[in-house]
Amino acid sequence: MKMLRIFKLxxxxxxxxxxxxxxxxxxxxxxxxxxxxxxxxEATNVASSSAQVGRIAGAATSxxxxxxxxxxxxxxxxxxxxxxxxxxRCLSSASGYQYGFAxxxxxxxxxxxxxxxxxxxxxxxxxxxxxxxxxxxxGGYGAIxxxxxxxxxxxxxxxHAGFWNGTSASWxxxxxxxxxxxxxxxxxxxxxxxxxxxxxxxxxxxxxxxTSGSSSFVDINPSSASFSNxxxxxxxxxxxxxxxxxxLQAGLWNGTSNSWVNLQPSSGYVFSEALGVNNGWQVxxxxxxxxxxxxxxEHAMIWNGTSANYTxxxxxxxxxxxxxxxxxxxxxxxxxxxxxxxxxxxxxNTNAVLWNFxxxxxxxxxxxxxxxxxxxxxxxxxxxxxxxxxxQNSTGTALVEKDSVTLNSSGAFSFATTQIGTFTITAKxxxxxxxxxxxxxIDGFNNVSGxxxxxxxxxxxxxxxxxxxxxxxxMGASWYLGEGDAGFNPNADLNGDGYxxxxxxxILGKNxxxxxxxxx
Numbered sequence: 001m002k003m004l005r006i007f008k009l010x011x012x013x014x015x016x017x018x019x020x021x022x023x024x025x026x027x028x029x030x031x032x033x034x035x036x037x038x039x040x041x042e043a044t045n046v047a048s049s050s051a052q053v054g055r056i057a058g059a060a061t062s063x064x065x066x067x068x069x070x071x072x073x074x075x076x077x078x079x080x081x082x083x084x085x086x087x088x089r090c091l092s093s094a095s096g097y098q099y100g101f102a103x104x105x106x107x108x109x110x111x112x113x114x115x116x117x118x119x120x121x122x123x124x125x126x127x128x129x130x131x132x133x134x135x136x137x138x139g140g141y142g143a144i145x146x147x148x149x150x151x152x153x154x155x156x157x158x159x160h161a162g163f164w165n166g167t168s169a170s171w172x173x174x175x176x177x178x179x180x181x182x183x184x185x186x187x188x189x190x191x192x193x194x195x196x197x198x199x200x201x202x203x204x205x206x207x208x209x210x211t212s213g214s215s216s217f218v219d220i221n222p223s224s225a226s227f228s229n230x231x232x233x234x235x236x237x238x239x240x241x242x243x244x245x246x247x248l249q250a251g252l253w254n255g256t257s258n259s260w261v262n263l264q265p266s267s268g269y270v271f272s273e274a275l276g277v278n279n280g281w282q283v284x285x286x287x288x289x290x291x292x293x294x295x296x297x298e299h300a301m302i303w304n305g306t307s308a309n310y311t312x313x314x315x316x317x318x319x320x321x322x323x324x325x326x327x328x329x330x331x332x333x334x335x336x337x338x339x340x341x342x343x344x345x346x347x348x349n350t351n352a353v354l355w356n357f358x359x360x361x362x363x364x365x366x367x368x369x370x371x372x373x374x375x376x377x378x379x380x381x382x383x384x385x386x387x388x389x390x391x392q393n394s395t396g397t398a399l400v401e402k403d404s405v406t407l408n409s410s411g412a413f414s415f416a417t418t419q420i421g422t423f424t425i426t427a428k429x430x431x432x433x434x435x436x437x438x439x440x441x442i443d444g445f446n447n448v449s450g451x452x453x454x455x456x457x458x459x460x461x462x463x464x465x466x467x468x469x470x471x472x473x474x475m476g477a478s479w480y481l482g483e484g485d486a487g488f489n490p491n492a493d494l495n496g497d498g499y500x501x502x503x504x505x506x507i508l509g510k511n512x513x514x515x516x517x518x519x520x
Contacts, residue, residue, distance in 0.1 A: 033070050033352035035077045043339035043352035045092040045328035052339045053090040080116050082123035092139040099137040113137040126164050128171035139186035146184040176217035186232045193230035193238050206230035222260035232276040239274035239282045250274040263303050276328045283326035300326035300340045334359045334444045365414035366451025368427045372458040372507045380496030382407045387429040396424040399520035420444040431491050432456035433516030459511040461491050465519045467511045
């Protein structure tokens with residue numbers, strides 16, 4: 001039987017590890033946003049935990065759609081419908097702006113693009129000069145608004161993608177050459193995303209513009225796809241869908257056609273589409289088959305970058321809800337906010353929905369091996385060895401967090417962290433040198449596994465991250481002493497056999513004058 005050893009420690013950082021759970025279905029909180037007295041509602045986008053937008057309809061609106069702004073609950077919804085407008089809808093929001101359209105009060109009674117800043121009275125009409133059919137703002141970023149407009153003459157009744165800079169006169173037509181129609185659906189940074197109908201191919205292709213004009217259009221239709229559209233963009237990542245073999249499949253890009261990543265779940269879903277993206281999370285819907293009836297039910301979905309990493313948000317709703325869709329997502333710290341719409345099959349009314357997931361920590365796990373410390377030796381008890389893992393900044397020049405870990409006999413460890421970002425991860429054990437495993441990225445929701453430090457070098461008896469003269473002196477002071485002897489230093493027993501002797505000296509010698517990776 002192996003005997004318990006009490007190690008001599010200098011300064012240890014002991015961390016109390018919290019109980020961890022990975023992002024999972026049971027952690028989602030569902031809030032229904034439909035205000036009392038209304039029959040229909042739809043949530044289209046979320047800009048923050050306290051700003052969701054969409055539409056409401058009911059007796060108070062004479063059955064007409066009114067653009068709406070929520071702040072996390074059904075109570076206190078703001079009706080954004082402009083004075084004199086018959087109806088309106090809010091399609092997107094960002095940085096205190098709400099984007100959409102309102103039915104005009106003039107003789108044409110058409111939908112006109114515009115935006116709000118929190119109240120009905122703040123409505124600014126962006127309908128381009130002489131536009132006589134309709135126009136819509138579908139998204140925006142900073143000083144620009146993006147969408148589409150349609151003229152009966154100049155565009156021959158076709159929609160043209162475009163953008164504004166805050167006024168109706170600032171409209172810029174983005175319709176690419178060789179395309180008879182197009183749509184700009186979202187913007188972030190310098191990128192505007194949407195789709196254009198390629199006349200020669202008689203199909204729509206997803207694409208990216210910038211504000212330099214229509215010639216900036218970059219076609220990102222995936223190879224072999226017969227159709228594609230881009231619906232959202234965030235920090236260089238675009239989301240949408242593409243058609244393969246007649247099946248619409250959700251996916252994401254990173255700026256080029258060959259960067260396409262298919263998000264269609266591998267089994268149980270028949271088609272899908274991604275509608276929004278934020279901080280590496282994508283939302284949309286995927287349809288499940290209703291068996292032999294030949295019909296499908298659409299389920300709201302959230303993905304985290306791959307087809308395998310998803311949560312079916314529709315499956316979390318009560319059984320009286322049928323079709324559902326997730327249209328917007330906002331991620332901050334350890335919180336994910338998703339908005340969308342679900343249909344109540346008892347009334348066939350739509351209900352705006354807010355899903356929220358909060359997590360406090362994730363688990364980091366992996367292995368570190370203790371060199372020259374065979375578990376067959378009586379005092380080589382790995383789970384009694386003081387060991388630590390540091391999260392350093394991405395350049396390895398500053399400490400962010402230090403965690404105490406326990407190793408099993410295979411060197412496996414785990415610890416909890418609330419950190420978010422990219423870090424240098426480094427391990428050390430008492431009388432072993434520190435070793436880095438490189439960079440890891442922590443998103444605050446998904447556990448990180450498979451961190452492999454390899455084998456740590458033995459011989460750092462005084463734990464200063466160098467094998468040198470002081471270690472030699474400490475070994476000399478315990479030379480030929482064993483467990484139970486006066487003056488015996490267990491840290492000098494490098495191989496854990498219970499004695500300080502020739503084998504320990506050999507380990508010290510082979511790592512002589514070596515230092516570990518940066519350690520704080």
